[in-house]
Amino acid sequence: MAILSPRMKGWLERFGCHIGTANKSGFPTTIVVEQATTEGDSVVSFNLTDAQVNHIKDNIQTNPYVALAPHAIASIRAAYQFKGAATLDGNKLKVDVKEIYCTKPGPEAALRLDTLPPEHVIKFEESRWRDVGPPK
Amino acid sequence: MKMNDEMLSSLKAIGQGGFVVHLTTVSAKAVPNTVGERFVAAFGDEHIVIADMFAQKTKVNLNENPVGIITVAHPVKGRYWAFRGPCTIIMWGEDDDYDFHGVKAGDVLREWGDWAAKEPPSEVPPDIRPPALCQRGVITLKVDDIYSWKPDELGKEIN
Numbered sequence: 455m456a457i458l459s460p461r462m463k464g465w466l467e468r469f470g471c472h473i474g475t476a477n478k479s480g481f482p483t484t485i486v487v488e489q490a491t492t493e494g495d496s497v498v499s500f501n502l503t504d505a506q507v508n509h510i511k512d513n514i515q516t517n518p519y520v521a522l523a524p525h526a527i528a529s530i531r532a533a534y535q536f537k538g539a540a541t542l543d544g545n546k547l548k549v550d551v552k553e554i555y556c557t558k559p560g561p562e563a564a565l566r567l568d569t570l571p572p573e574h575v576i577k578f579e580e581s582r583w584r585d586v587g588p589p590k
Numbered sequence: 591m592k593m594n595d596e597m598l599s600s601l602k603a604i605g606q607g608g609f610v611v612h613l614t615t616v617s618a619k620a621v622p623n624t625v626g627e628r629f630v631a632a633f634g635d636e637h638i639v640i641a642d643m644f645a646q647k648t649k650v651n652l653n654e655n656p657v658g659i660i661t662v663a664h665p666v667k668g669r670y671w672a673f674r675g676p677c678t679i680i681m682w683g684e685d686d687d688y689d690f691h692g693v694k695a696g697d698v699l700r701e702w703g704d705w706a707a708k709e710p711p712s713e714v715p716p717d718i719r720p721p722a723l724c725q726r727g728v729i730t731l732k733v734d735d736i737y738s739w740k741p742d743e744l745g746k747e748i749n
Binding site: 472473474475476477478479480481482483484485486487488502503505506508509517519520521522523524525526527528529530531533535537557558559560561563564582583584 | 604612614615616622626628644646674717721722744
């Protein structure tokens with residue numbers, strides 16, 4: 455199980471994500487949800503519109519693994535990617551995050567963060583970014 | 591599919607007045623990968639190019655499954671666009687005459703193969719600026735369809 459850091463949670467909740475999905479053949483569909491909530495250490499959930507549900511429900515049913523990348527200014531300030539298994543219950547999409555990557559350009563691009571101890575992740579974040587979350 | 595004038599004029603790196611995008615690719619096992627990309631531009635009116643700064647998983651995925659989606663991330667300003675189509679990385683060393691859905695590799699590399707020299711990211715704050723910009727090629731997407739990702743009109747085709 456991956457553990458989301460407080461910084462990750464802050465940016466995810468404030469700005470939401472681009473959610474990459476694919477059918478079993480690997481044909482992609484991306485939706486954008488501009489707000490999220492986090493639950494516990496690893497779950498990110500989204501309230502989808504009916505149009506969003508209709509657009510991805512077949513993909514989620516047949517291939518539930520999805521990729522999340524922070525939206526808006528968080529696409530710059532919060533260079534993370536999260537991957538995990540999604541479940542759709544009505545209009546609520548829940549993603550249980552299994553993998554976390556740093557996507558900051560440069561030598562740490564694609565560095566896997568969920569395999570590090572949580573305290574190491576926080577130290578890494580403190581050394582790489584000046585903020586500890588989105589502006590209030 | 592041709593992009594409209596608004597798309598063509600705003601498909602630029604954020605430092606040039608454009609926007610940051612996310613690129614979604616998918617592995618052969620159908621696992622998506624979605625990452626932010628800062629260096630983006632239109633190439634002609636049917637292709638979008640992105641600097642390949644050693645996007646490792648993206649390269650593996652495109653070698654296995656050459657299709658992608660580019661979605662506008664920031665600043666959106668009403669541009670709820672998702673561009674989808676065949677996608678590849680045109681690498682340095684590729685034959686100049688290699689044709690990817692209507693564009694020649696040599697033309698793409700000559701124009702966008704050294705993005706940092708052409709459009710240095712001088713506006714990027716120090717804590718998020720890459721320490722070195724090394725480009726091995728140009729991610730190139732041929733636009734086959736464009737849909738709106740706006741939550742209440744998702745999927746609406748745009749042209």
